[in-house]
Each structure stands twice: as structure tokens, then as C-alpha cells.
Amino acid sequence: MTTTLADLRRELSKRIGLYQEDAIASATVTTAQLTNTADADGHYDNSWLLPHDSAPATWERRVSNYASRIFTVAPPWSSGPTGSMEVHQFRPQMLTDLLNWARGDAFPNVGILNVVELSASGGPTYTIPGAPAPAVETAIVNLRDVCYKITDSSDWVNWRPVQWEPTGDGLSFTVLEHLPDSATLRVRGVSPLSALADEDDEIELDFPQTEILYAAAALRLYNQAFNLVPYLAEDHVKDMIKHWRGWLAEMRMQHSADKPIRSAQIPEL
Numbered sequence: 001m002t003t004t005l006a007d008l009r010r011e012l013s014k015r016i017g018l019y020q021e022d023a024i025a026s027a028t029v030t031t032a033q034l035t036n037t038a039d040a041d042g043h044y045d046n047s048w049l050l051p052h053d054s055a056p057a058t059w060e061r062r063v064s065n066y067a068s069r070i071f072t073v074a075p076p077w078s079s080g081p082t083g084s085m086e087v088h089q090f091r092p093q094m095l096t097d098l099l100n101w102a103r104g105d106a107f108p109n110v111g112i113l114n115v116v117e118l119s120a121s122g123g124p125t126y127t128i129p130g131a132p133a134p135a136v137e138t139a140i141v142n143l144r145d146v147c148y149k150i151t152d153s154s155d156w157v158n159w160r161p162v163q164w165e166p167t168g169d170g171l172s173f174t175v176l177e178h179l180p181d182s183a184t185l186r187v188r189g190v191s192p193l194s195a196l197a198d199e200d201d202e203i204e205l206d207f208p209q210t211e212i213l214y215a216a217a218a219l220r221l222y223n224q225a226f227n228l229v230p231y232l233a234e235d236h237v238k239d240m241i242k243h244w245r246g247w248l249a250e251m252r253m254q255h256s257a258d259k260p261i262r263s264a265q266i267p268e269l
Contacts, residue, residue, distance in 0.1 A: 001206050005196040006053060008213070009095045010086065016218050016240075017089030018047060024085050029076040033069055034085055041067040048088045049073055051081040055199060056092035090221070096196065102216035103193040109255045110209045111190035120148065120183035127172045147186045148179055156186060208251040215248035 013019035022034035032049060044066035051059050059081070061073035088095070103110060118126055147156040173187070193203055205213065222240040 001210075002202050002204055003210070004199065004203075005096065005099070005201045006199040008099055008196070008210075009092060011210075012095050012099060012214050012217055013086075013088045013090065013092075015214050016221060018087065019089070020087045021052060021084055022087070024051075024082060027080040027082070029078070029080055030073060032071045032073070032081065032085060034071070034087075037087070038069055039066075044071060044087060048091050050086045050088065050092045052084040052086055053199060054081075056096060060092045062091075095217075098217040098221055099213065100195055101220060102213050103196070105216045105220070106209075106212045107192045108190045109212045109252055110205065111192050112204075114189055114191055116187045118185045118187065119181070120179040120185050121181035123175055124178050125172055125174045126185065146173065146175070147188075148175075148183050149186075150180065150183050152184075208254050211251040212248065212255065215244050215251060219244040219248055 022037050025033045025035045044063050047063045049061050050056055063071050064074050065072040147158050149156050222237050226237050
């Protein structure tokens, strides 16, 4: 499933607190009235407004007052927003930061599958080209399996390496025994997601990877909130920490069950 940073942030906002979207009825640089939003005065105080599909760093604003269906924000926008408005309990840019932190914490459950094929000549130690540190995200950094086949028509056979380590120019592994030069090696592994910055940055994620990402982000938020956000009730925060910790563990277990480790095979040559 293809999703974007903006979609991930909206879904995370729904999971952890208030999120709604409504058409803008009227707006100035400091106020906004939404078409279908008519809650009691004060209901949205200290929430955040973000014009739909806009960059938080430029457009997010905190609600200083909500009364008579009018949101008052500070500081002023450069111009009155149009279209539709997102209402978040938590600051949208903070949600983006949480997702970017979570992509590291969720690795290797959440990552990019890379496949590299190499000639077996020159073994038994092989190097997979990749960016040198610290830009190692373009290389395979979490091994899933190494396979080999003798001819183009033969099937791939799983084959675990005996050593796997980063090098100055990429990553290297050593196979158990020498393969004939005519053989082909296929290495599959997972590298971390790249940092999410633009609203339309796209990534490919499926269940339960999306749930792992949301749970890791939410758990970090509530762990921080336990000491840093006094307006959230302490018991509520504790309940949320327990909930998200359990959900994260369950989704990681399901992810592992979906991808069982295959047994090593030593080829008979």
C-alpha cells in the first residue's frame, strides 16, 4: 500500500487524540470558521489548525481561543487560508517528528526490501556496494537471506552466510563453501526508511508495518507526556503507555510470524 507523510500524520493524529477535517467557511490571517464545526466555546482551546495539504512548518497554528464557532490563532498566517482545515490535538510538526523517530525504532520490522544479485566468482567473501557511513541507508543493513542458483533455469536455494558485517564501501558476507564461478548469488535485506520531509513523500507499507510505525510513535509520545504534558491526566497517560506497548509487541510478533526464518542449506556441489 502506498501512503504519504501527510496521510501517516493524519492517521497517527486520529489514533492518539483529536483529529477532524472541515471545509473553511471564512478566514482571516488570525481567525477561521469551519463549515460544520459548532462545538461549545473553549472546546478547541490549545489545539492546532493546519490547512489541508499544507506544510506544518509554515502553516500550523495553535488555537489561542475558540468561541462562537470562531478559531483564533497565533501567530498570524501570511494570508487567510482557503479550502479545508485540519484540527489536531497535538502539534502537526511534532507528529511528523514522531513518525521520523519511529521509522528508526521500528526497523527492521518497518523498512525497505532491497535485492542485489552478484556473480559468485571471486568468493567466498563478497561485498555489496553501498554508501559509506553514515549514509548507509542505501545499503542492505539487515540481512533477510542469501540465495544461490547455478544456472539461470535453476531454482533459488536459500543459503545463510557465516559472516555479515559493514565495510568502508558497503557490506560484506562470507559464504560457507566456495561456489562455482558460473553461479549467481542473490542477497535480500532490509534498509531503514528514508527521512520523511515533504507532505507528498511516498512509502510502501502494509499491515502490520503501518501499525508498528503508529504504535512506536504513540508510545514515544506518551512516554514523553508522562513528565512533560501536565494537562493530560496521569492515569490516562499510564493507560495509553500500557495500551501502545502491548499493541507494538503484538504487531511485531505478528510481523515475525508472517516472515519465518528459513533454515540454512549448504549446497552440494
